[in-house]
Amino acid sequence: MHVALTRGTTHWEDLWKQGRIRGVATDSREVRPGDLYVAIRGRRWDGHAFIREAVARGAVCVVGEDDPSSVDIPPGVPYVQVPSSRRAASALSDRAYGFPSRRLTVVGVTGTNGKTTCVHWLTHMLRSVSLRVGMLSSVSNETGLRTVPAELTTLEAPKLHHALREMVDAGCTHAVIEVSSHGIVQHRTSDVDFDLAIFTNLTREHLDFHGSMENYAAAKARLFSGLSAEKLGAVLNRDDPYADVMAENCTAPIITYGLHSGDVRGRVVETDGWHTRLSVRLPDGEEFEGILPHPGVYNVYNLLAVVGAAHALGLPVDAIQGALSTLPSVPGRMHVIRPERGPTVVVDYAHTPDALYQLLNTARQWTRGRVWLVFGGRGERDKGKRSEMGFIAASMADEVIITTDNPYSEEPARIADEILSGARRVYGAQCDIVLDRAQAIEQAVLEASDGDVVLITGRGHESFQVIGALRLERTDEDMVREALGRRPGAGAI
Structure with a gap:
């Protein structure tokens, strides 16, 4: 039976009386038997297109914004139309798990x-x-x-x-x-x-x-x-x-x-x-x-x-x-790697202009040598901050290597060029572009001297890198340690 509720007035009790709803899901791939599936229209995908998949996986009821007449849903599965699927998902989830x-x-x-x-x-x-x-x-x-x-x-x-x-x-x-x-x-x-x-x-x-x-x-x-x-x-x-x-x-x-x-x-x-x-x-x-x-x-x-x-x-x-005095270090936040010999390396999540400025300013306070910075810009995000971060990098770091962060579907070289446009506003600034992140990290680690600090920013704790359709399982810390291991005379890490 299809039930249309278009003005926000709803009687949710009817959905729970039989006790068949055991949970809520907004991703059709994660539906379990007994779930209520909420179809959400997102930036890339429209959840209404996956209603049949959700039902096949065991959804006992569907909630969405589309008119019932346009919804492809098997007979006998209740469908409730709401003004906002996201708002409904929140209220229903709270109810489903006992407030x-x-x-x-x-x-x-x-x-x-x-x-x-x-x-x-x-x-x-x-x-x-x-x-x-x-x-x-x-x-x-x-x-x-x-x-x-x-x-x-x-x-x-x-x-x-x-x-x-x-x-x-x-x-x-x-x-x-x-x-x-x-x-x-x-x-x-x-x-x-x-x-x-x-x-x-x-x-x-x-x-x-x-x-x-x-x-x-x-x-x-x-x-x-x-x-x-x-x-x-x-x-x-x-x-x-x-x-x-x-x-x-x-x-x-x-x-x-x-x-x-x-x-x-x-x-x-x-x-x-x-x-x-x-x-x-x-x-x-x-x-x-x-x-x-x-x-x-x-x-x-x-x-x-x-x-x-x-x-x-x-x-x-x-x-x-x-x-x-016992406050812990947070993974990927000012994570310091100090080899016996060689530069100090810091892995940090800084991915905004202010966070990058604060990190570089802090590094300046305890670095007697040069400050190296390896960073990039995240794809499918605020493009306006890329040149701003390039300017901050070139203004405050001694050596800058622009590399790839998580570009997603964007072209890594284009992101790097947008960062470089900001760096060029700093007189005399010289920045290398090394799109392969592992190579960029290795270059900085191998070329830096004792007393230098190398900042690797943007990804922090993240365990994978997304480049187009590729999902590379690697952390910045792993790449740093591999690079340090290739540094002559680095000693224990």
Whole structure:
């Protein structure tokens, strides 16, 4: 029987009375018997074209936006038409998995840069006081029942709510998750009951998707406007100019942080480039001092965000201070490889203009030799930032090798040329283009001297590279170690 629901008024109870719906899927290839399939019209594929495949795999009901008269669906399979498939997928997933976020204290972290580090560090801090915490980041998803590599920064709604349900089943009390602007706009997080949200910063990124910085900021701000007054609050970077946008329609308590102002105020006491001794003042006036074992001012901001969140969650100051010195390195984020002899190599995910600037600025502080940079531009993403990153690279690095990142369907040489156009704005800048990433890394590692630092940026923790139809299983770290192994006299790595 086909049921058309075109004005957003629906009676979902009819779909559940028989108890036949066991889960939700938005990818026809991942449908399991008993699933409800939601057909989503995406950038490349239209899920409505795969309804028969979904039913063949066991879907017992289909939800979509197309008119029932145009849908190719086997007789006897219910079809429900909705105004927004993505919005429906979120609500249905929440229902299918028992409204799991309502049974957890959920912290969402959003912003351009620093999300992953904040998620990992806050999870570490909460676990240090014996709380059971699930974590969803762009590196890995840890539910308490399993740990798997991440697929997206923010999972599609069915997988997100399923992961939250696994956390509940594992006895978790807290969940810390990355929230991307895509995830917000595409309703992946619309039915997650957030208790606390963190804003790190906002700089140029995803303008291919949002169109403007104003739209990008508005998307991020939806996370905070969704917090009700009785929630724990919003933790905002007071030193970022977009903090006011995040706060504008937020009715929850607001906690600010920063080095120049904020309820949580940091002060750098001293730094050797690799470690930072700092003093932190909490909103209640308490202060503590500690050593952050990770370089860069941007990591000081990440720490202050985490401290603000931990304080809002009720962690005592001694627990916060005690966890500071043990904050872990995050895969692909300032991952340092130091051979006995030869250059220091850093693998980092920096793929935005601001992240690249911050990384190069940090490297300058602890490098006595030359700074080498090997990087590229991601395909099918904001093309405008490519020349900007080329300019930053040529302005701040001594040696630049432009290579291939994940070009997807774009021509790698064209991406490299767009980066080079920005580099040429720097007088006297010389950049090599070596499209094979392994060869580019090898060239930098072999030509760099003792005391130099080689930065490999853009891919970070990623375990594969996508070039057209090719999916190459290789990490930047693996390529670095192979190159170091070919360096004469490198010694132990």
